[in-house]
Amino acid sequence: MVTKREPTARQLRLAVELRRLREAAGLSAREAAALLGVNSVQISQIELGTSGVSEQRLRQLAGHYACTDEEFVSALVAMATDRTRNWWEEYRGHLPTSFLDLSELEHNATFRWDLDLIHVSGLLQTEDYARALFSTRIPELPENELELRVRHRMQRHLIIEGDTPIPYKAVIHEAALRIRVGGQAAAGAQLARILELSEADHITVRVIPFALDRFDDTGSAMIYAGGSVPKLDTVVRDGPHGTTFIDSEAQLGVFRTLFRRVEAASLDPGPSRELIHKLTKEL
Structure with missing residues (x-):
């Protein structure tokens, strides 16, 4: 049985920021899901950091949430699309x-x-x-x-x-x-x-x-x-x-x-x- 890896603090931070944007827009997870044409479970997984989000979908969400701060959205995109495995990964499971x-x-x-x-x-x-x-x-x-x-x-x-x-x-x-x-x-x-x-x-x-x-x-x-x-x-x-x-x-x-x-x-x-x-x- 494959154990799913726990989200990193960076992944959780991305999830938290997307939830904050949704809540600031006054939308429920169900309403946000409807705007994307997905089910609310997918939104919940994104906001828990247990599921990734593509650049296209993230920008769609930012648009629906009326977030006009392009620099901030681009920073979130960089977090969402970063797949780098750096030197600290050798310590995973040991520290x-x-x-x-x-x-x-x-x-x-x-x-x-x-x-x-x-x-x-x-x-x-x-x-x-x-x-x-x-x-x-x-x-x-x-x-x-x-x-x-x-x-x-x-x-x-x-x-x-x-x-x-x-x-x-x-x-x-x-x-x-x-x-x-x-x-x-x-x-x-x-x-x-x-x-x-x-x-x-x-x-x-x-x-x-x-x-x-x-x-x-x-x-x-x-x-x-x-x-x-x-x-x-x-x-x-x-x-x-x-x-x-x-x-x-x-x-x-x-x-x-x-x-x-x-x-x-x-x-x-x-x-x-x-x-x-x-x-x-x-x-």
């Missing part, structure tokens, strides 16, 4: 689905913002730092899975270190830089790596120092990935029960404001590098 969904999200992102309070962002981590973090997981990971996670995390660095890197901003609390993950040597190598990457034109690293007055709690770390159009931006947050992908326009607006507020309160790139140099010497 949690959220790892693969994050890789896919990053691969299609146009920019990336990170806010980190306790640990250095995954895109900036050295191999030893990542291995030390994964080693603290409870229950303890088998050695083969731990190494798979480390290798996967290192491959994710392609989006900022590959041939076509995307603009990347990282705002890191001083606490994350002072915690000696993996010991003194690993922590020193991690700080040196951040300094090296921060010299790249497309990478901006800012530090929130302990000395900052009136720094309000931001709740937790976050990843903000820019979509091909702003409506397709995504926020990723890790919690005790797993990874959450956030895509509602209202929430995206909140997280954009949050990041810009924290970014404005943090040290500029130059003073941030000076602080990291200082922390390196203190090790």
Whole structure:
């Protein structure tokens, strides 16, 4: 018996956006199906991400839903017709689905913002730092899975270190830089790596120092990935029960404001590098 593969986060995002367009048009699934000359089950399957949709049918739906944003519709078409199987597929069935969904999200992102309070962002981590973090997981990971996670995390660095890197901003609390993950040597190598990457034109690293007055709690770390159009931006947050992908326009607006507020309160790139140099010497 063949098991149908679970939709990826990208496929589910397409499904959600099509449902939002239909609901904004005030149409039921049955009414939308009638306009296409299909049954409502097909519309439901498309909106659940369990069935694909062709470019022609997607554009028909957008027309029936009175969506005149051509840039947005074209972005949805690109999502619907993308059949690329990329490097993260080798981990399917070996790592949690959220790892693969994050890789896919990053691969299609146009920019990336990170806010980190306790640990250095995954895109900036050295191999030893990542291995030390994964080693603290409870229950303890088998050695083969731990190494798979480390290798996967290192491959994710392609989006900022590959041939076509995307603009990347990282705002890191001083606490994350002072915690000696993996010991003194690993922590020193991690700080040196951040300094090296921060010299790249497309990478901006800012530090929130302990000395900052009136720094309000931001709740937790976050990843903000820019979509091909702003409506397709995504926020990723890790919690005790797993990874959450956030895509509602209202929430995206909140997280954009949050990041810009924290970014404005943090040290500029130059003073941030000076602080990291200082922390390196203190090790």
